[in-house]
Amino acid sequence: MKQSSFVRSAALLFGFAFLYAPIALLVIYSFNASRLVTVWGGFSTRWYGSLLENDQLIASAWISLRIALVSALIATIVGTCAAIALARFGRFRGRLAFSSMIYAPLVMPEVITGLSLLLLFVALDIPRGFWTVVVAHATLGMCFVAVVVHARLLTLDRSLEEAAMDLGATPGGALLRVTLPLAAPSILAGYALAFILSIDDVVIASFTSGPGSTTLPMRIYSQVRLGVTPEINAVSTILIGMVALILAVGVLTSLRSDASVRD
Amino acid sequence: MSAAPLITFEHVTKRYGAVTAVDDVSLEIGAGEFFALLGPSGCGKTTLMRLIAGFETPDAGRILIDGRDMADMPPHARPVNMMFQSYALFPHMDVARNIGFGLAQAGQPKAAIAARVAELLRLVQLEGLGARKPDQLSGGQRQRVALARALARKPRLVLLDEPLAALDRKLREETQFELMRLQRELGTAFMLVTHDQDEAMVMAHRIAVMRAGRIEQLGAPRAIYEVPASRFVAGFIGEVNLFEGVVARVEDGLAFVRLNGLNALVCAAVEGAVGASVTLAVRPERMLLELVRDEGLPGVVLDSAYRGDTQVARVRLANGSLVRIARFGAALMPERGAAVRVSFAPDAARVLPA
Numbered sequence: 307m308k309q310s311s312f313v314r315s316a317a318l319l320f321g322f323a324f325l326y327a328p329i330a331l332l333v334i335y336s337f338n339a340s341r342l343v344t345v346w347g348g349f350s351t352r353w354y355g356s357l358l359e360n361d362q363l364i365a366s367a368w369i370s371l372r373i374a375l376v377s378a379l380i381a382t383i384v385g386t387c388a389a390i391a392l393a394r395f396g397r398f399r400g401r402l403a404f405s406s407m408i409y410a411p412l413v414m415p416e417v418i419t420g421l422s423l424l425l426l427f428v429a430l431d432i433p434r435g436f437w438t439v440v441v442a443h444a445t446l447g448m449c450f451v452a453v454v455v456h457a458r459l460l461t462l463d464r465s466l467e468e469a470a471m472d473l474g475a476t477p478g479g480a481l482l483r484v485t486l487p488l489a490a491p492s493i494l495a496g497y498a499l500a501f502i503l504s505i506d507d508v509v510i511a512s513f514t515s516g517p518g519s520t521t522l523p524m525r526i527y528s529q530v531r532l533g534v535t536p537e538i539n540a541v542s543t544i545l546i547g548m549v550a551l552i553l554a555v556g557v558l559t560s561l562r563s564d565a566s567v568r569d
Numbered sequence: 570m571s572a573a574p575l576i577t578f579e580h581v582t583k584r585y586g587a588v589t590a591v592d593d594v595s596l597e598i599g600a601g602e603f604f605a606l607l608g609p610s611g612c613g614k615t616t617l618m619r620l621i622a623g624f625e626t627p628d629a630g631r632i633l634i635d636g637r638d639m640a641d642m643p644p645h646a647r648p649v650n651m652m653f654q655s656y657a658l659f660p661h662m663d664v665a666r667n668i669g670f671g672l673a674q675a676g677q678p679k680a681a682i683a684a685r686v687a688e689l690l691r692l693v694q695l696e697g698l699g700a701r702k703p704d705q706l707s708g709g710q711r712q713r714v715a716l717a718r719a720l721a722r723k724p725r726l727v728l729l730d731e732p733l734a735a736l737d738r739k740l741r742e743e744t745q746f747e748l749m750r751l752q753r754e755l756g757t758a759f760m761l762v763t764h765d766q767d768e769a770m771v772m773a774h775r776i777a778v779m780r781a782g783r784i785e786q787l788g789a790p791r792a793i794y795e796v797p798a799s800r801f802v803a804g805f806i807g808e809v810n811l812f813e814g815v816v817a818r819v820e821d822g823l824a825f826v827r828l829n830g831l832n833a834l835v836c837a838a839v840e841g842a843v844g845a846s847v848t849l850a851v852r853p854e855r856m857l858l859e860l861v862r863d864e865g866l867p868g869v870v871l872d873s874a875y876r877g878d879t880q881v882a883r884v885r886l887a888n889g890s891l892v893r894i895a896r897f898g899a900a901l902m903p904e905r906g907a908a909v910r911v912s913f914a915p916d917a918a919r920v921l922p923a
Contacts, residue, residue, distance in 0.1 A: 468624055
């Protein structure tokens with residue numbers, strides 16, 4: 307008994323170490339005073355300071371942030387509409403096809419998604435840049451939003467909407483005043499998910515971005531090929547912190563809303 | 570019932586695929602009436618109610634409210650409000666906003682809504698709870714909020730979908746009288762949908778007993794209980810003993826029926842031609858049970874139960890059929906295994922169509 311519990315905690319420890327040790331190492335080395343990435347030269351925040359003077363990285367970070375904010379917004383609006391259509395419009399023609407198609411991009415290799423979008427943009431003769439990356443990320447993100455919001459809508463009692471209509475609300479009014487407020491936590495979670503997907507994507511962005519729209523992950527990737535600098539560690543640490551924060555907020559809001567609905 | 574009916578069903582039919590949920594139903598409900606739709610689950614009573622609310626559209630026939638055809642009238646434009654079985658209170662709104670939702674949708678000014686909400690909270694005895702969220706209320710309180718919300722717009726008809734199903738037994742009885750009081754004082758027509766015959770009998774002025782999409786019988790509770798129109802109604806509302814036999818002779822309006830499997834004649838004040846097969850229905854409390862008597866059907870007491878206000882015995886007759894007998898008061902029932910004679914007064918029996 308004692309033996310097996312020891313084995314179990316060892317396995318757990320190993321698993322988590324496997325997941326998080328590289329990240330921890332990266333965070334630790336971002337505070338390295340030495341210019342050499344692999345040699346510890348004492349604690350320092352100098353790389354965070356020099357980051358502020360690296361205009362290229364700052365510009366890319368700014369582009370990434372704007373792309374993530376805008377594409378997540380589009381993904382949330384379109385994805386929520388898709389979720390409502392799938393959950394509420396009964397058994398329209400081709401409903402099954404649509405509901406399986408919404409899941410397809412989740413499992414599609416990103417290289418293929420990126421390549422197909424690139425072909426589309428070239429075929430339509432659209433110059434690649436900020437907006438093409440936004441559209442590409444919105445396409446990917448909306449599927450995740452649709453899945454999250456759809457799951458939530460299925461758990462909502464249909465009679466809530468019927469009650470709203472019975473009390474004089476038009477179908478649109480019922481959606482606005484009852485369904486959407488109750489689905490709000492999942493919509494917010496969907497937004498956070500789409501935001502994270504966008505801000506850490508390299509593959510799709512590489513295919514769809516143009517000159518002047520190099521995102522932060524693309525910049526990091528291209529610089530790493532020339533050698534890892536402590537600055538990259540610093541900017542990665544900031545990125546990790548941001549994603550962790552968004553995840554934590556998302557988990558907390560969905561926990562709270564679950565608790566309020568269950569009672 | 571008043572001259573102009575509030576709700577009129579004209580040959581309404583509703584199908585779901587191969588299932589006919591409502592089958593050619595014609596019905597009138599008067600203004601100010603407490604009407605009950607009673608039937609087992611799956612009989613179409615819920616569909617009928619949803620047709621009135623507008624959540625379903627009939628495949629054939631017409632539904633009129635106040636003489637107006639409801640064919641193209643969406644739910645939000647109909648002068649009826651519904652109290653849902655699940656109550657369907659909006660979890661993200663407090664009690665006052667729940668009750669005032671319909672008034673806000675109608676575009677009423679804030680002050681008028683607040684006044685009406687306060688009045689309704691008083692009516693359902695929930696004063697001071699307006700700021701609570703639904704998840705901070707007990708089951709009984711939620712039920713009252715749902716009722717107040719359905720009454721807020723002063724609808725012509727309030728639809729109650731199994732309103733007491735989620736309440737415990739004691740609260741259920743209190744709430745029955747409460748609903749009756751409200752209905753009387755407001756003068757609004759109520760339509761109760763229930764599978765509980767007690768509930769329908771206690772509260773409703775008229776009951777429609779439904780079965781397989783059709784109305785099997787429509788009438789006052791007393792009429793339905795005393796003169797059931799069919800074997801199904803007799804069995805669904807209360808208990809009943811059925812005696813099958815053939816009319817042997819008719820004298821002075823009394824039919825003498827020879828019971829199948831028994832060499833015995835019973836006398837009943839019913840219509841029937843000589844030689845016709847009939848089924849006689851007799852309520853357990855109209856059965857007589859005696860230890861020694863020449864007349865009556867001989868049988869043996871199978872078991873008996875003491876229920877406080879009533880006592881019940883089951884007697885097995887010579888042809889193997891069981892007869893239930895109920896008796897009010899404290900007089901002792903014969904013991905298990907006692908040989909007895911059962912009978913009934915001629916006016917206690919009703920003829921049911923075979």
